[in-house]
Amino acid sequence: MARPRSDEDAPAGQLSRNTAAYHWGKRSTFSPEDFCLDLAVLLDGRVIGCQGVAAKHFPVTRTGETGSWLGREFQGRGIGTAMRRAMCALLFDHLGFEEITSAAFLDNPASLAVSRKVGYQPTGISRIKRREGELALNQGLVLTPDDFVRGDVAVEVTGAAPVRSFLGLDAA
Numbered sequence: 719m720a721r722p723r724s725d726e727d728a729p730a731g732q733l734s735r736n737t738a739a740y741h742w743g744k745r746s747t748f749s750p751e752d753f754c755l756d757l758a759v760l761l762d763g764r765v766i767g768c769q770g771v772a773a774k775h776f777p778v779t780r781t782g783e784t785g786s787w788l789g790r791e792f793q794g795r796g797i798g799t800a801m802r803r804a805m806c807a808l809l810f811d812h813l814g815f816e817e818i819t820s821a822a823f824l825d826n827p828a829s830l831a832v833s834r835k836v837g838y839q840p841t842g843i844s845r846i847k848r849r850e851g852e853l854a855l856n857q858g859l860v861l862t863p864d865d866f867v868r869g870d871v872a873v874e875v876t877g878a879a880p881v882r883s884f885l886g887l888d889a890a
């Protein structure tokens with residue numbers, strides 16, 4: 719999934735503007751044929767991260783790729799697993815997804831651990847140019863409803879109906 723430039727790459731002070739510009743752009747071009755549904759992750763009323771899914775030709779493919787980030791101070795507390803489970807429940811139970819994919823670099827154990835705990839299965843490994851002159855190995859992952867490990871936290875969904883309509887799911 720395309721992401722705004724990370725805080726390691728962006729010059730100081732530009733990260734917030736890059737992030738906002740990324741979301742403005744994605745919102746303005748949202749269509750059933752090509753969309754990123756990026757949902758805010760809130761803790762005690764404060765935005766601490768983002769859990770998204772990107773899809774192309776969704777009415778036919780019924781698949782999309784999840785991607786996420788959390789502020790550093792909020793990582794490693796189980797929030798990343800909870801937000802991915804919530805997103806997968808939304809996609810499978812309310813938005814008509816039949817498959818969900820993800821991908822993570824092999825040197826990103828936290829992301830790979832979240833995928834494993836949620837039930838994603840490994841597919842192939844791609845060779846990707848991560849930064850100038852740097853090769854990185856990217857693990858592909860796929861989740862089906864049968865493999866989905868929901869965990870023991872109940873997920874309550876509100877506001878799905880307008881999104882279904884926007885995706886053309888309820889068209890006559």
Ligand SMILES: CC(C)(COP(=O)(O)OP(=O)(O)OC[C@H]1O[C@@H](n2cnc3c(N)ncnc32)[C@H](O)[C@@H]1OP(=O)(O)O)[C@@H](O)C(=O)NCCC(=O)NCCS
Pocket residue numbers: 785786787788789792793794795796797798799800821822823826827828829831832835
């Ligand atoms: C990926 C991310 C969203 C995960 O969220 P999180 O809240 O940190 O994840 P959780 O706390 O729910 O789970 C992390 C798991 O990774 C494991 N983990 C973390 N670092 C690890 C390491 N170095 N080696 C092995 N396992 C590791 C943890 O043990 C935990 O598994 P456990 O609960 O079985 O012990 C978050 O770390 C993040 O935003 N990272 C930076 C952005 C990013 O990489 N996004 C994904 C791009 S594909």
